[in-house]
Amino acid sequence: MKRFEEPVLVTRPYLPDLDAFKAGCEEIWGNRWLTNNGPVLRRFQGALAGYMGVPESNLSLFVNGTLALELGFYAAGLSGADVVTTPFTFVATSHALRRVGANPVFADVDPETLCLSPEAAERAMTPRTKAIVPVHVYGHPCDVDGFARLGEKYGVKIIYDAAHAFGTGLHAFGDMSMFSFHPTKLFHSCEGGLLTFRDTAFEGRLAELRNFAIKGELSCVDVGTNAKMNELQALMGLECLKAMDSILASRAEIHAVYREAFAGRSDVVFPDPAAFPAPRGFSPNYAYCPVLFRDFETRERICTALRERCNVFARRYFYPLLTDFAPYSYGRGTCPVAEDAARRVLTLPTYFGLSVDDARAIAGDILEML
Numbered sequence: 001m002k003r004f005e006e007p008v009l010v011t012r013p014y015l016p017d018l019d020a021f022k023a024g025c026e027e028i029w030g031n032r033w034l035t036n037n038g039p040v041l042r043r044f045q046g047a048l049a050g051y052m053g054v055p056e057s058n059l060s061l062f063v064n065g066t067l068a069l070e071l072g073f074y075a076a077g078l079s080g081a082d083v084v085t086t087p088f089t090f091v092a093t094s095h096a097l098r099r100v101g102a103n104p105v106f107a108d109v110d111p112e113t114l115c116l117s118p119e120a121a122e123r124a125m126t127p128r129t130k131a132i133v134p135v136h137v138y139g140h141p142c143d144v145d146g147f148a149r150l151g152e153k154y155g156v157k158i159i160y161d162a163a164h165a166f167g168t169g170l171h172a173f174g175d176m177s178m179f180s181f182h183p184t185k186l187f188h189s190c191e192g193g194l195l196t197f198r199d200t201a202f203e204g205r206l207a208e209l210r211n212f213a214i215k216g217e218l219s220c221v222d223v224g225t226n227a228k229m230n231e232l233q234a235l236m237g238l239e240c241l242k243a244m245d246s247i248l249a250s251r252a253e254i255h256a257v258y259r260e261a262f263a264g265r266s267d268v269v270f271p272d273p274a275a276f277p278a279p280r281g282f283s284p285n286y287a288y289c290p291v292l293f294r295d296f297e298t299r300e301r302i303c304t305a306l307r308e309r310c311n312v313f314a315r316r317y318f319y320p321l322l323t324d325f326a327p328y329s330y331g332r333g334t335c336p337v338a339e340d341a342a343r344r345v346l347t348l349p350t351y352f353g354l355s356v357d358d359a360r361a362i363a364g365d366i367l368e369m370l
């Protein structure tokens with residue numbers, strides 16, 4: 001008999017009240033307007049602006065986070081440039097750079113937060129560097145002051161991959177930030193992505209690029225694409241946004257259970273984002289619950305035992321490291337801290353609806369396996 005009869009996955013999407021969602025669908029049916037800057041999307045945009053404290057003129061919605069990043073990089077003029085970034089992330093960060101013809105240059109991460117280190121980023125800069133792309137990985141805060149200094153000193157753009165950072169207050173740092181609304185994130189719109197930006201000139205430019213760069217019926221001004229969020233996505237986002245407080249509270253509770261269980265152990269590191277240096281207004285969203293074991297063998301043994309004995313599907317985010325993948329293997333061996341973390345990390349189940357008793361049982365099983 002396994003610990004759990006049903007598989008416990010690393011995450012499950014929050015699902016809003018079905019009747020409220022159906023009522024929203026009725027409105028959409030009535031409108032007969034399904035995409036292309038519809039009324040529900042505009043309402044979602046307004047609600048996000050209110051929630052994030054960012055003016056509507058400084059944000060833009062997309063069909064997913066990857067295309068949001070891609071168009072943000074394109075609009076920022078990064079094609080052909082070197083861009084310093086972290087290998088300790090999901091492949092989408094570097095894919096989006098490469099797809100606009102930029103060249104990702106990898107620099108190492110801070111050993112505590114696992115976010116790109118400004119010192120390492122500075123050392124990796126070349127005369128062709130036009131931007132730095134740090135990632136608030138797991139919702140951990142990057143050293144935003146350190147990056148702001150680099151931005152000023154070298155005149156390069158700072159564009160945050162904030163895919164994991166919705167709800168942290170890290171909503172408007174650097175030149176741009178991208179938030180993913182994929183269902184594996186704490187907040188979602190089925191699929192979706194959001195860019196916030198400092199320069200309001202990006203609003204029109206991004207609106208153009210995500211709609212084929214056509215202007216009216218008779219002109220096309222650039223090589224755009226189709227990256228528009230549709231009305232059903234916007235409705236899902238609007239309904240999920242209503243539950244943000246409960247979503248954040250439940251994740252904080254689960255994080256606290258794991259934190260307590262692993263406290264005082266010398267063989268396990270369980271990062272506490274609340275203890276990291278962070279800008280004013282930061283508040284942890286506990287987007288992920290990463291735990292770092294002593295070595296690769298222990299991590300692999302525990303990951304397998306959790307699946308086989310407990311029916312628990314923890315995930316090794318982010319292993320393999322980007323620089324282990326063929327398109328980025330030129331960076332292999334250049335980021336020892338990230339390489340070491342990727343081999344030791346396991347992200348534990350956390351989501352709205354996971355009970356604290358289940359989290360306690362998972363932590364207990366891990367401690368026993370150790």
Ligand code: T4K
Nearest residue numbers: 009010011012013064065066090092163180181182183184
């Ligand atoms: N930058 C960063 C730093 C990112 O982490 C990501 C995405 C991006 C950029 C790009 O943003 P998007 O273009 O995705 O908006 C997942 C996600 O697909 C991806 O969005 C995410 N990062 C990445 C970290 O994780 P997989 O391959 O691990 O997903 P999958 O299908 O294995 O799902 C994970 C778990 O969630 C499974 O146990 C099943 C469960 N699940 C999943 C879905 C989709 C559900 O229970 N229900 C669902 O609907 O990549």
